[in-house]
Amino acid sequence: MPTTGTVLRNHYKIIKILGSGGFGDTYLAVDLDLPNQPQCVVKHLKPNSDPAVLQIVRRLFDSEAQVLYRLGNDSDQIPRLFAHFEEQGQFYLVQEFVDGEDLSYEVIPGQKLTQIAVTKLLEEILEILAVVHKKNIIHRDIKPQNLMRRRQDGKIVLIDFGAVKEVNTVMVNSQGQTSVSVTIGSLGYMPSEQAGGQPKLSSDVYAVGMLAIQALTGLQPHELPKDPTDGEVIWRNWANVTEKLALVLNKMVSYHFRDRYPSAVEALEALKLSTPQQRQSTPTITTPTIQTPPPTKIISPNWSRRKVIQTVGFAGAGLGLAIVLPRFWQSDSGETTPTSRPASTPEITRFASNLKTFQFETVIVNAQGNITNRRNEQANYFEEDLGNGVTLDMVQIPGGTFTMGSPEGEAERDKDESPQHQVKVPGFFMGKYEITQAQYQAIMGTNPAKFQGDGRPVEQVSWDNAVEFCQKLSQKTGKNYRLPSEAKWEYACRAGTTTPFYFGETITTDLVNYDGNFRYGSAPKGEYRQQTTNLGKFPPNSFGLYDMHGNVWEWCQDVYNDNYTGAPTDGTPWLSGKDNNIKLLRGGGWIYDAGGCRSADRLSFAHASRAYHVGFRVMAVALA
Structure with a gap:
């Protein structure tokens, strides 16, 4: 010692x-x-x-x-x-070293805090915990003593991550194999599944909820009674709060983890929507009209190899497949050169007679987020009539080979984006935009979205819902619609680029709908809209696809694997893993930071989960 x-x-x-x-x-x-x-x-x-x-x-x-x-x-x-x-x-x-005092000096037994003070405290804690949960990391010991108020700036600092600190009991089975019992957490803040050795992200949500209830009631968690019939915490008799906040807290501390918010991200979103400030700041939602940006004059700078690569990709957000956009080949000199002749495949040939062309403008930004180049592009697509004036634009994506994953030097990358590997992708069609609420209503007869608007992306849809949508769309149209494989999604998103975003080295909230409080690289902070936006609002990438960065996360076919070792290299989905119920999401969302919107960023989610920031887009291939 x-x-x-x-x-x-x-x-x-x-x-x-x-x-x-x-x-x-x-x-x-x-x-x-x-x-x-x-x-x-x-x-x-x-x-x-x-x-x-x-x-x-x-x-x-x-x-x-x-x-x-x-x-x-x-x-x-x-x-x-x-x-x-x-x-x-x-x-x-x-x-x-964090110079400050922990929250046990603010959340004091026997003393109650006001609802305003607790709401602010809850928001502060959930904001930092959301950063942790976006990495699929469970803290496992949220309590006042592990939350420090930093003296320098008054911010809350989350301390004491410890997977090894409570390793205690050795067990030997009949075959002589040794295992260790690991119990991490604190009495009163630890839900039943965590006490049983199976913590989840929602276990941390429970702990934060109990801390907030402690601050409101003045009672420590172990002092609060529980309903003997269902195990739910009884606390309302000791607190004076609005019904909206009470509903949020009750969901946070639900006995069964399935009834809680899946992570701090969803809990934070619900908290903000429950406060008067949030309701006042939410604009009236009207039915939008999706429009193609008019062509503008091309700026023709002296093109370096880097600028050529960047100009090939950058997208906004949406469903649509571009067919005539440039494909790339490697010259003897090493230059990456575009060609207007896309690869021909049976899928492309099948739809060729119905193709139309649309024009659009792409932009490229520098490391500070300033637009340095604009370019007019065009792409082929076909239009699917879903009835009652609702259509679906599917853009033709030329086949090609690309490097999937992120390089080790890319900022904010995760280990599950490795190893980088070459993938050969055949041509296909992809939604010009994310599936809209009007499109979902036309096929499914319902609209589960939180942020209503026909031209906004549908959200609060599970992977199962998205697969069912594809099945019904296929039956209606006679074509083969499905969720994109992860490889095809990244290929379509990058549109020939190798930078973190198809806009270049960074993004801004003028180009993407994300949480502008968190910047990427040297770009400035920006707007946090706190909701989805109309599709077609931001510039597309060079394939003519909108909102591939931000707005809502998009389901892929694949099962989530924590690295690319053994991943398919032909563009097909990876349909097996450690847990086949955990699926793959791509693209980032309005509630996430800029780093979560990178072309290579990945998110895992249970197939039945729904969230205000999760939607999907579709791809199409011809039926045999």
Whole structure:
């Protein structure tokens, strides 16, 4: 056990102990190798000496460290991890020191906070937790002591991610195999599934909800009674809140995880929609008309190879398939050159007699988000009549080969975007826009969308709903409609580009509907619309597809796998994985940050899940 004055790795000098618990101790230290010797926090983990436990703890320790490294780069409200190492069977984490006080100084037993104060606190916590949940990471120990109010700027900082701190019980089965019981969480904030060793993102939502109820009632979670018939928390008798906020909190702390918000993202959205400020800021929704932007004069700069690659791709958001857009071939000199002759396939030939042409303008931005180039393009499409004046535009996508996934140097990338690999994609047709509410109503007879408007994308649709839509659309039209494979989706989104976005190195809220509070790279912050937008509002990519970045996440056929090892290389969907019920989403949404809208970004979701930021678009191939 380190003592005051101990120097670890000839680098970190222990100043004093900050706290002690069953998992180990926490110390204040200084970094001797850096100028001014800045303060840091050293966490000393003391695992059981059993060799089987040590082996498992070592694995969990390394895994947890990787999580902390990732998260520390995503937000300044998560302490950065500076180092992790093992010495003499002991494990150490070195993290950024947060100067402030935890929320136990604000959420005090016996004292009630006002609804306004609790709503603000709840929003602050959910905003930072949403960053964590977007990475599919579960914190597992949300409580006042693990939420710090930073003195410097008053922001809340989420601390104490610890998958290894509560490793305790060794179990040996009849075959002599050793396993370890892992229990992480705190009494009262931990829901039943987490206590049973199966935490989920919604388990964190439960903990945040209990913290808010504690602040409203002045009662600690373990002091609140529960309904003996269904296990639901009884708390309304001790709090004075509006019905709307009560409904949000009740859903957050539902006994069964299936009845809660799936993650902090959805909980935050519901909270904002429940407040008077949000209702006042939501504009009246009218039925929009989708229009094709008029052609404008082409600016013809001196084209470098980089500019040629960027100009080939950039999309807005929508359903539509472009057929005549440029295909690319590699010249002997290494230049990527467009050609107007798309690959011919049976699918393209089948629809060729009904094709029309539309014109559109694409734009390219620099690293600061400024438009540096505009270009007129055109694409082929066919129009599907769905009845009652509702149509569906399907754009022809030429076949080609592209590099799927993101390079290691791309900002905000995740490990599941690796390894990069070549995929050969045959030609196909894809929706010019995301499926609209009018189109969904025409085929399914219902409109489940939260943000109503015929020309807005349909949302709150599950993967199962989207598949059923494709089946009914196929029956109605005699064509073969389906969800795109993940590979075809990324190919269609990139439209020949290799940059993070088809607009170039970054995006702005003038081009994409996303949470403008979070910028990408050197681009400025922008507008946060807090809802979907009409399709066709933003510029398309070079294939003529709109809203491939932002607006709503789009379902793909594929089962989610956490990397591309073994992925198909012919454009077909990957239909097997660790859990076939977990499907793939692409494109980002209005509630997500810019990094989540990248061409390579991926999101996993249970096939039956629905959310205000999840929709889909369709692709088509000819029936045999």
